[in-house]
Amino acid sequence: MKRSVSDFLIAIGIFVAAFLIAALTDLNERWLAWSQTQGLAGAEELPVALSFFSLALGWYAWRRWQDATSSHQQLSETVQQLQVEVEERRLAEEHAHVLSATKNEILENEYLRSEKLEQVRVMSDLLASASTLAELKAITVDSLQHIVPDHTVSVMFANPEFNLWKNAGSWGPHSDQVHQEMRLNDCWVLQNSKIYKDLSNTQTMSCPQANMTTIKSVACFPIICRERAFGVLHIRSDKLTENLLSTEDEKMVIAVCNSIGLHFYNAQLRAELSMASNRDELTGLLNRRGLGNTLKREIKASELQGYEVTVAMIDIDHFKQYNDTYGHQEGDKALKFVAEYLSRQIRSRDVLARYGGEEFILILPNTSKIEAYKKLKKMIAVIEELSGKSDTCMRVITLSVGIATAPGDSTEEEPLVKYADMALYAAKKHGRNCVVGYKKPSPKRTNTRQI
Numbered sequence: 001m002k003r004s005v006s007d008f009l010i011a012i013g014i015f016v017a018a019f020l021i022a023a024l025t026d027l028n029e030r031w032l033a034w035s036q037t038q039g040l041a042g043a044e045e046l047p048v049a050l051s052f053f054s055l056a057l058g059w060y061a062w063r064r065w066q067d068a069t070s071s072h073q074q075l076s077e078t079v080q081q082l083q084v085e086v087e088e089r090r091l092a093e094e095h096a097h098v099l100s101a102t103k104n105e106i107l108e109n110e111y112l113r114s115e116k117l118e119q120v121r122v123m124s125d126l127l128a129s130a131s132t133l134a135e136l137k138a139i140t141v142d143s144l145q146h147i148v149p150d151h152t153v154s155v156m157f158a159n160p161e162f163n164l165w166k167n168a169g170s171w172g173p174h175s176d177q178v179h180q181e182m183r184l185n186d187c188w189v190l191q192n193s194k195i196y197k198d199l200s201n202t203q204t205m206s207c208p209q210a211n212m213t214t215i216k217s218v219a220c221f222p223i224i225c226r227e228r229a230f231g232v233l234h235i236r237s238d239k240l241t242e243n244l245l246s247t248e249d250e251k252m253v254i255a256v257c258n259s260i261g262l263h264f265y266n267a268q269l270r271a272e273l274s275m276a277s278n279r280d281e282l283t284g285l286l287n288r289r290g291l292g293n294t295l296k297r298e299i300k301a302s303e304l305q306g307y308e309v310t311v312a313m314i315d316i317d318h319f320k321q322y323n324d325t326y327g328h329q330e331g332d333k334a335l336k337f338v339a340e341y342l343s344r345q346i347r348s349r350d351v352l353a354r355y356g357g358e359e360f361i362l363i364l365p366n367t368s369k370i371e372a373y374k375k376l377k378k379m380i381a382v383i384e385e386l387s388g389k390s391d392t393c394m395r396v397i398t399l400s401v402g403i404a405t406a407p408g409d410s411t412e413e414e415p416l417v418k419y420a421d422m423a424l425y426a427a428k429k430h431g432r433n434c435v436v437g438y439k440k441p442s443p444k445r446t447n448t449r450q451i
């Protein structure tokens with residue numbers, strides 16, 4: 001009900017109540033009787049006059065009260081409006097803050113993302129210029145540290161036999177818990193060449209990397225190419241999170257892993273090809289090409305470390321006759337026999353290569369001429385004995401050896417090989433089956449002598 005209506009009803013009620021009280025108490029009659037007894041002329045009109053006066057007063061009061069009420073109402077409406085405006089302004093400011101924070105976050109993310117993309121570009125260039133698997137691994141680990149800097153991350157790479165994956169690098173808060181080795185059976189990702197994500201701590205996998213005590217969320221990415229699993233990238237977090245990586249970052253990591261896989265595949269192909277072209281097919285030893293700059297490097301190392309390096313040229317005696325007598329196939333067997341024996345006798349840091357035909361070259365770092373002489377003398381004696389007993393050889397095989405030593409004879413690769421070859425020639429002249437050391441010629445003497 002409206003306020004004016006209720007006020008009107010209240011006024012009617014008061015009027016009726018006043019009327020009833022006046023009627024019940026015979027107020028008018030009493031007044032008339034009293035005024036007549038008192039002799040007050042015209043006093044009988046007083047109730048009517050008072051009634052009009054009361055009505056006028058009531059009407060005036062009512063108007064004043066209405067005015068006051070309406071201005072109060074206006075004031076409260078204005079206050080209400082102001083409150084609404086203040087609230088709207090506060091909400092707008094809050095919204096503006098949120099927008100500005102979001103904008104800053106987006107800008108920051110964009111900046112980080114562009115930095116990561118630049119890192120990916122740099123990584124691609126570096127990977128393309130890497131020549132060995134070791135270089136590829138180092139570049140991969142270094143680059144991934146910038147591309148996936150958060151969380152606990154480890155990169156594992158396969159050994160040459162592809163039966164063991166070793167940690168090549170790890171970083172992040174729990175990198176000390178990272179397992180250093182893994183077999184194929186330990187890793188679902190390697191077995192299936194698929195991405196594995198566990199962001200709800202279900203840890204259904206029996207993966208040693210995922211079962212680190214502090215780890216709650218896991219994402220693993222295979223580094224594969226043509227079904228060869230070269231490695232795996234493990235990303236771990238100690239928080240339960242659906243956003244271990246953002247969608248954009250995940251796409252980037254997948255692309256990066258695929259790119260790394262491709263580079264590994266290419267590098268391995270190159271290594272296999274180079275292995276094939278650097279090895280002698282018959283004996284499995286390095287060929288002259290495979291020998292490359294080995295002697296040069298060894299001479300340099302001997303200079304730096306102050307020791308001698310000896311080069312030996314080893315040649316099978318009368319091998320043409322052997323071939324002519326027993327056939328080329330038997331000749332091949334004899335060549336293999338010699339190569340295998342020599343390989344078994346040398347130290348791991350010595351280098352043996354088939355230099356051509358029935359000639360071998362042996363590089364002996366940190367070995368003087370006299371030490372090399374003694375060693376080779378023993379070896380040719382043993383091969384003479386063994387070949388005589390062996391079913392592989394059709395007859396006794398003897399070797400002639402010429403040796404030259406750096407830095408005494410020369411500090412250059414080519415002259416050193418030439419001097420060893422000259423010493424070998426001298427050994428042949430001396431009747432074969434012997435070792436001859438090169439000696440610098442004096443003006444009056446011959447240029448080689450047997451030690």
Ligand SMILES: Nc1nc2c(ncn2[C@@H]2O[C@H](COP(=O)(O)OP(=O)(O)OP(=O)(O)O)[C@@H](O)[C@H]2O)c(=O)[nH]1
Pocket residue numbers: 282315316317318319320321323327328329330331332335356357358428432
């Ligand atoms: N079976 C076989 N023979 C080879 C191979 N490479 C080179 N030869 C042979 O090795 C022989 C080398 O003969 P020569 O250079 O005359 O030397 P030699 O008969 O050993 O005589 P000296 O070195 O003076 O003792 C040749 O008959 C070549 O055909 C090979 O891969 N297999």
